[in-house]
Amino acid sequence: MTSATLAPDRPAAARRSARGGRLTRASGLGLGIAMLWFSLLVLIPLTAVVVTASEGGWSGFWDAVTNEQTAAAIRLTVGTAFGVTLVNVVMGTLIAWVLVRDRFFGKRLLEILIDIPFALPTIVAGLVLLSLYGPESPLGVDIHNTRIAVFLAFLFVTLPFVVRTVQPVLAELDPEVEEAAASLGASRFTTFRRIILPSLTPAIAAGAALSFARGVSEYGSLVLLSGNLPMRTEVTSVRILSSIENDNLDSAAAVAAVLLAISFAVIVVLDVIQRRVVRRG
Amino acid sequence: MSIEISHVSKRFGSFVALDDVSVSIPTGQLTALLGPSGGGKSTLLRIIAGLERADTGRVRIEGVDATDLPPRKRNVGFVFQHYAAFKHMSVRRNVAFGLEIRHRPKAEIRERVDELLRLVHLEQFGDRLPAQLSGGQRQRMALARALAVEPTVLLLDEPFGALDAKVRKELRDWLRRLHDEVHVTTVFVTHDQEEALEVADEIVVVNEGRVEQIGTPDELYDTPANDFVMRFLGPVTQLGDRLVRPHDLVIGTGDAEPGAVTGRVTRVTRIGFEIRVEVTTEDQVVVVTLTRTRFRALDVREGSTVHVALAPEVVAETVEAA
Numbered sequence: 029m030t031s032a033t034l035a036p037d038r039p040a041a042a043r044r045s046a047r048g049g050r051l052t053r054a055s056g057l058g059l060g061i062a063m064l065w066f067s068l069l070v071l072i073p074l075t076a077v078v079v080t081a082s083e084g085g086w087s088g089f090w091d092a093v094t095n096e097q098t099a100a101a102i103r104l105t106v107g108t109a110f111g112v113t114l115v116n117v118v119m120g121t122l123i124a125w126v127l128v129r130d131r132f133f134g135k136r137l138l139e140i141l142i143d144i145p146f147a148l149p150t151i152v153a154g155l156v157l158l159s160l161y162g163p164e165s166p167l168g169v170d171i172h173n174t175r176i177a178v179f180l181a182f183l184f185v186t187l188p189f190v191v192r193t194v195q196p197v198l199a200e201l202d203p204e205v206e207e208a209a210a211s212l213g214a215s216r217f218t219t220f221r222r223i224i225l226p227s228l229t230p231a232i233a234a235g236a237a238l239s240f241a242r243g244v245s246e247y248g249s250l251v252l253l254s255g256n257l258p259m260r261t262e263v264t265s266v267r268i269l270s271s272i273e274n275d276n277l278d279s280a281a282a283v284a285a286v287l288l289a290i291s292f293a294v295i296v297v298l299d300v301i302q303r304r305v306v307r308r309g
Numbered sequence: 310m311s312i313e314i315s316h317v318s319k320r321f322g323s324f325v326a327l328d329d330v331s332v333s334i335p336t337g338q339l340t341a342l343l344g345p346s347g348g349g350k351s352t353l354l355r356i357i358a359g360l361e362r363a364d365t366g367r368v369r370i371e372g373v374d375a376t377d378l379p380p381r382k383r384n385v386g387f388v389f390q391h392y393a394a395f396k397h398m399s400v401r402r403n404v405a406f407g408l409e410i411r412h413r414p415k416a417e418i419r420e421r422v423d424e425l426l427r428l429v430h431l432e433q434f435g436d437r438l439p440a441q442l443s444g445g446q447r448q449r450m451a452l453a454r455a456l457a458v459e460p461t462v463l464l465l466d467e468p469f470g471a472l473d474a475k476v477r478k479e480l481r482d483w484l485r486r487l488h489d490e491v492h493v494t495t496v497f498v499t500h501d502q503e504e505a506l507e508v509a510d511e512i513v514v515v516n517e518g519r520v521e522q523i524g525t526p527d528e529l530y531d532t533p534a535n536d537f538v539m540r541f542l543g544p545v546t547q548l549g550d551r552l553v554r555p556h557d558l559v560i561g562t563g564d565a566e567p568g569a570v571t572g573r574v575t576r577v578t579r580i581g582f583e584i585r586v587e588v589t590t591e592d593q594v595v596v597v598t599l600t601r602t603r604f605r606a607l608d609v610r611e612g613s614t615v616h617v618a619l620a621p622e623v624v625a626e627t628v629e630a631a
Binding site: 204205211214 | 391457
């Protein structure tokens with residue numbers, strides 16, 4: 029092929045060695061504190077929920093979960109959270125794109141406004157939504173007591189997640205990489221699909237996971253507007269609360285355990301998808 | 310002529326990057342755009358690639374008017390200073406990118422990528438990610454990626470600027486040899502005059518948005534068009550009102566020849582094989598460089614009185630100092 033020769037190639041960096049090596053005292057202490065903290069706040073309460081859920085035995089658990097009204101609430105909550113997450117993946121990426129790549133009047137203001145759903149107490153958000161889209165809507169749009177209300181409330185509170193995870197990654201992308209793709213013959217669309225999107229996917233997946241989890245757990249923003257009608261607009265968090273109020277702790281724990289399992293599954297699935305897309309390029 | 314640039318101007322706000330530049334770049338040669346930073350050479354390269362639009366003027370590539378073509382339709386290979394690697398793709402996938410989006414058959418792509426990886430000496434690194442390569446390796450990958458689509462012209466923007474001196478020199482030699490084999494019309498931007506003199510067939514000196522001179526390395530070095538080119542391409546010193554190269558001067562200790570300047574040796578520095586002698590005359594300091602052997606034969610030391618004159622064989626080649 030070629031007579032051109034170079035000095036022998038050296039590996040870019042020595043492999044990190046001793047991965048499973050012993051911890052130093054400081055890092056051991058750090059790990060201990062982290063685990064203790066994590067256990068107190070997360071592991072022990074979660075275990076308690078699962079234990080409570082299993083107290084009535086498998087049949088008790090199954091009865092609680094397949095109860096018509098509970099099943100309807102789970103379907104509505106999970107289904108809506110999925111839908112909202114999907115919308116957020118598209119819209120959040122788009123908003124992040126606009127915020128990073130475009131210059132327009134009012135950009136700084138929009139930057140701040142994006143975070144409002146984060147900062148606002150959810151019940152205040154609920155109040156805002158009720159006054160805008162409730163029976164006395166100044167816009168003439170009344171979605172009070174409908175499933176659209178649930179969808180809208182989810183959308184409102186989950187808006188910032190994808191935007192905020194994608195934005196910094198997008199800002200860090202090297203414009204020269206896109207120029208390189210263009211000079212190799214790639215169209216804008218191909219460059220987006222093959223170069224930009226794979227770089228954004230981990231961020232989009234992280235935002236989607238947060239958005240889904242937040243949707244599933246939402247209570248305050250929808251409780252006023254949705255009307256909490258059994259079988260129609262009642263979500264799981266409301267259902268759990270009413271179970272507890274009726275002194276049916278086992279049933280509440282069973283629903284909670286199901287939500288826990290679903291959220292965990294979604295996070296795992298998103299991680300798998302994310303790895304796939306990144307590798308495929 | 311492979312690339313013809315005629316009357317190209319480009320402003321960024323009030324900054325004039327290029328001011329009515331016209332250059333023709335010959336087919337199959339290695340041409341350097343040489344000049345100081347901010348002089349407009351990178352802008353010119355990016356205009357050829359279509360990554361920047363000229364405010365006025367035309368660009369023709371292989372006879373085709375490319376002025377209004379987007380970069381992807383120009384069939385130009387571009388290599389960036391900071392590699393612009395596709396970080397999530399293996400070295401192989403990086404090199405194959407241009408072929409994959411052209412939907413070439415898989416077998417053909419595999420063969421071509423293998424060939425290119427051999428050409429850039431990365432055949433064992435095909436499955437690595439760019440992050441696992443050294444800077445020099447990454448730049449060679451970028452070069453293979455640009456060559457994969459068989460571009461009509463290959464453009465390199467300070468390709469070795471981010472590398473350390475030793476690797477830079479290796480890659481420079483290697484690029485020269487690679488070009489002797491591949492023969493694709495190549496334009497590279499550099500601010501390093503040594504790099505340009507060593508590698509290029511032809512050099513275009515660009516400064517403050519204008520072309521100062523075009524010529525072979527010998528022409529530029531020996532007969533610079535002006536003061537700027539003379540200063541930029543190598544060491545200079547002043548003898549009377551003339552700008553000359555320190556190694557074109559001779560020192561004499563006997564009778565003064567006509568045109569010679571007399572002064573006292575005020576400093577002698579040795580840099581490797583070269584001796585630098587500073588001679589202070591009535592109104593200036595003249596720097597003369599000579600080899601160790603010649604210096605010894607002269608028997609001159611600090612404080613000696615000497616005459617400095619232009620070596621007879623170069624008298625015709627100097628320019629008036631501005």
